Amino acid sequence: MGSWRRPGLLALLLLSLSCGASARRSLKTNLCKWCDSTAPACEEKVCYSNCNLNSYCEDPYEICVAIWRQDNESIRISTLCHNPHRPIENLMVPNYNTSRCIMSHQPSEDGVIYVCGCVDEQECNDKLIFENHTNGYSMLQSKEVIPVAAISLLPPLLVAVMITVIFYLCRTQKRRKRAKAWGGKQGQPPALPEPGKATEREEKLSVLMDEGSAGTSPAELLPIELDEMVGKGQFAEVWRAKLSHSRSGQYETVAVKIFPCEEYSSWKNESQIFTDTSLRHDSVLQFLTAEDRGTGPRREYWLITAYHSRGNLKDYLSRHVLSWMELQKMAGSLVSGVAHLHSDYTACGRPKIPIAHRDIKSTNVLVKNEQECVLCDFGIAIRLDPSLTADDFANSGQVGTARYMAPEVLESRVNLEDLESFKQMDVYSMALVLWEMASRCEVVGEVKNYELPFGSKVQEQPCVDTMRDIVLHGRGRPEIPSSWLVHQGMRFLCDTITECWDHDPEARLTAHCVAERFNLMAQMDCDDILNNNMDNEASKTASPGGEHQDSDGSRNIQ
Incomplete structure (x- = not known):
């Protein structure tokens, strides 16, 4: 009986695999x-x-x-x-x-x-x-031309090979030196961080790879040990991991974003955005390298970046109330990052291609420290290359997270002829994140529990139709209570937020303009501090009752 069961089971297995493949194909x-x-x-x-x-x-x-x-x-x-x-x-x-x-x-x-x-x-x-x-290309070449071309190409080919070998040797030597320096002069293992606190190493990740690295080959994969999954999104998982630096056991904590093989295009897009050297900025997540790991169905695509233990802004705001100074600096760093993405130039004046993030939300902002945030997750970001046409952006309309979509995105009426349209969508989404931060600031009076924009009006993950009814037809926006407007700085911030989520995209502020306003707010606070200090000095030398202090320190009543 066993002799006929095996062929039957084998046939059943082959049939199931065939059906599974057909299902996946469909x-x-x-x-x-x-x-x-x-x-x-x-x-x-x-x-x-x-x-x-x-x-x-x-x-x-x-x-x-x-x-x-x-x-x-x-x-x-x-x-x-x-x-x-x-x-x-x-x-x-x-x-x-x-x-x-x-x-x-x-x-x-x-x-x-x-x-x-x-x-x-x-x-x-x-x-x-x-x-x-043979291919048609060879048909264009005559038999006499091919040997001549081969001989003429030989010298530059040899030069290219020599340059490649020299570059590889230099790069290998540099990586060895960096790894040795990272390990420390004494070779002592790193101290374990206190629970909930980031080590100085975690906050000041040094990039080991050469600048502009687009990835590593299988022979150059970094020695990384996955530790714990800290996040999961639509396209990938995010893991905390250990990057080893020496045989003594020293390591650096990094973040690894792992894409399954079917999400290759998302990984490729994000890695291409990250490897653009003009993207680098204090308010953009620090990128280490991209890797292609495994083979066949177990193949994975990795993005390795700096790790920030405080997590994303949404989780941070749910646990912390911000002071006015913290709000100003954290929000200012976010605005600065968006302005850098949208800019035609780097901070040092070098031309760059602007980038639209297209999915700005509080879960795509990481808290770097008590005064800084960084933008992350560039999976659907696009380069706003002026040489591209509207046809090239034909599939770039209704993307992102429904809760944070601008009215024109919900209506599918994005002007693809104008690249500024993509920046205007980012500014709208950024305004909602700024509102989230403002709602958790102590200067608004009674600080309520953290809520996402539009709060209980919608479900946790609202669909496009729901948001279209609220934002597009009802012209709804998150509430700004009158108590928020008592504080001068908060009133200025709320005015800025309102102008950023204007229904008309053309009427919205640019990210650069918002960054300038934050610089102005910082200057206003500096002036207030200076004036308060001067008032305090004056109160020391003269009291309301007519008391004054002589230069020798004695006090007299006049």
């Missing part, structure tokens, strides 16, 4: 390269599209497609998502039920055309395979 769309026209890079029978853009297909039945067009002078590649049951440029896509994009020659009167289609592998239309013949 639920997920393909991630494809998507460029109108690029020049390929070729080696014998394999070419690469050289396309730097990708997109998930809108429908699960769409596949990744690449079209090769060649004339006597050039070769251009088009990559996209497409329904294989429909013709594309009067051509049908052949043999697309494979993860390899195998080029197939198509008859055409307009030069040479090859087409391929593929599924089930991310960006599978990037690698173009010519199985039965």
Whole structure:
């Protein structure tokens, strides 16, 4: 009886795996390269599209497609998502039920055309395979030109190899020195921090990797030990972890954001944002490196950053009441970070591409210390490159968290022709976070329990339709009680918040303008402190009853 059970069980297992694969296929769309026209890079029978853009297909039945067009002078590649049951440029896509994009020659009167289609592998239309013949690129090269070109390319190739070797040796030596310095001169193990308190090491994380590092290869993975999961979002988990620095057991506490393999595009977008050196700022989460770990279904994508033990702003506000000075400095650091993202220049005047965060909320702000915050989670952030067109931003409308969405986002009426629109959405969301901070400041009078914007009017995770009714149709905003306006500084802050969440995007303040207002508030407080000190000095030399103090210290009544 055992002899027939095994084949039956094996068949059942294969059937379940096949059904599982079909179910996953039906639920997920393909991630494809998507460029109108690029020049390929070729080696014998394999070419690469050289396309730097990708997109998930809108429908699960769409596949990744690449079209090769060649004339006597050039070769251009088009990559996209497409329904294989429909013709594309009067051509049908052949043999697309494979993860390899195998080029197939198509008859055409307009030069040479090859087409391929593929599924089930991310960006599978990037690698173009010519199985039965050499690629079209080699057809453009004559037999006489190829040897000459190879000989002419040999010297610069050797130079490039030498530079690469020297760079690798220098980098390895530098990392060894940094690791040794990090370990300390005495080699003593680090003292354990008190519960709930961050060590100085945690707050002053030094970046070991070279500036501008976009990631590490498997051979260079950092020695990291995951400790405890401290957060979980829609796309990834966040872990507290130990980064080892020496054999003596010394380590640094870091944060590791772990994306599963199906969230590759989110990891790639955030790592590309982080590796832009112009992003670096005191109010932006400090980035260490990005890593690709594991293989197959266990493959994971990591982002390694500084760790801040105080957690996110939402949790911090639920446990702490802020003084006016703490509110001013923490809110000011948040505003400064947003202004830096939106700016066309770095602090030292170097040009940069502005960035829109698109998901500013209190859980995406970390508390660095009692006077500073940092922005984090750039998973759906976009670079506002002026060279891009409205079509490039076509899928950039209604994203983010519904509670913090601006009216124009809820209405799906974002002006994609104007890049300032994305900044205006950020300013609206920032205003709601500023309101959260203001609601927990002691100068407002009776400080109520912490509430998210719109509080009990909506559920914990309201949908877009609910927020549309409140914000768009009802023109609702979080309440600013009259007791908040008694304090001069708080009144000034509330006026700023109101101007930032204006229904008209064009009427909102810019983040730079809000930052200037915070600088003005800080100056006003300095003047008040100075005036109070002068008043105190005057009260020491003269009392209301006519008493004055002589230079020798004696007091007389006049």
